[in-house]
Amino acid sequence: VIAMSDQLDQLLLRHNPIAGLDEWRPEQRHDVLETVFAATSGRRQAKTGKVVPLVRRGWVLVGGVAAASVVATVASALLPTGAPTGPQTASAALRRLAALAGTQGAAIGTNHYVYNRTRDEQPPEPAADRQSWIAANGDAWFTQADGADTCVDFVHALSGGLDAGAYEDLPLVALSALPTDIAELTSVIDRHPSGDNRGVPNRFIAVGDLLRSSLAPGPLRAAAFGVLANTSGLILDPSAHDGLNRPAIKVTRTEGEWSDSLYLDPDTSRVLQEETQHNGTLNSRAIVLETGPVDSLPHLPQCPNSVVTVGPVGPNGDVTIIGREGS
């Protein structure tokens, strides 16, 4: 895995189109800096060169607020919305969800799809509804905005998903092969981490992926809740409400300035919402609006399937785009 990772890094480095760019000449940069200072203070004028355009108030706010939210350093205590329950009660609540999950096998056939509609929010960007159709083999179709219209984009299943720690992307057959014994599932998760995440954070991610995956069979989802119940450091709020004011059991894991929460339906154990907070402020959330099996794909146009045609390769490896279709 390490060798493959190194090879990928080297490949990306070899073909980095911005490596060694020196298009922005030093004198131009100097003029920009002069103009930046002058634009604010009014006591210095740019000598020559490009004039920084007057900035529309809108994007200054958008850019500024977004960046400020990224780097906010105010340390505030992260408090759950309700009084946290004791470990035994939390564990009992998760085991009750496990029992619910174990009775719900939502496996789909080869000609069926799991449909999901979510509302993705990441302030200050506007909320966006997103629909997806997941096939049993893990292939997925996602809606995308195409100007004023909506089209469907296709994404292949991620082969080798378990090696990448991508439990969310596993096909039904791979999910069905995962152990439903809690200790064994914990061991699998620990041995197949997601990125550089390890230990408790990795378990929380993997369980979230498994619970989010509409393809995960009931017994596997039950085991995932078992893993969660055995995971230390979680805060459970049994009387929370999600972004649609639906009653929910909220499970939160905090690390430094960041916290991640799963909102679970107390009646079905389904994931209602996932949320990330930064310094106690909403960073992003995905609210599940609708989910269930369907037997067909949507009657929406496929997103533009453009073909970029490039000219003959030049002596220095340069290519020129000479035609494009379909976009």
Next chain:
Amino acid sequence: VARFTEDERWFAGVFGEFSSRVYGYARRHTDAAAAEDVAAETFLVGWRRRDVLPRDDPLPWLIAVARNVLRNRGRRLLRDDQLVAAWAAMQPVAQGGADDQVAERQALFAALTTLTDREREAVLLVGWDGLTAAQAGLATGCSPKAFEVRLARGRARLTRALADGDDSRRMSHRSVIHTGEAT
């Protein structure tokens, strides 16, 4: 130099150290003239918001602003086909030469189109823009943990796509590059 206030001296240092990185990030998404504008606007925001610009590590903050400026200028530029076209058009300024290198590069670009937008952004912020995963997480406004997940999935999908080569399924669904004469 004596004309500068202490704030201006500090900001000039930030500009000197990071303007090429911000420009490079912008250039990866747009043409040279627009990239200059994006970089200039980014530093204008940085100067106006210098009260919140992190002194210890300003790059993620600057990239976050540049990212927003780019988005406000034209989201459609970020579509797969346009990205690939833009990168292909940048080849004269990239390294390369031998035919096998060109083929490798085109295979990489084609493989990159198989990633989701978020996965591709994660892979390239680290692989091309040189940000650490922690910095890139800040730049994209997501938690370090979530960014690690996104990055790992993107790298896994990219590795798989490269291994699969010129997959006929991908050709039927995603952007592809053909080399040859115009039709």
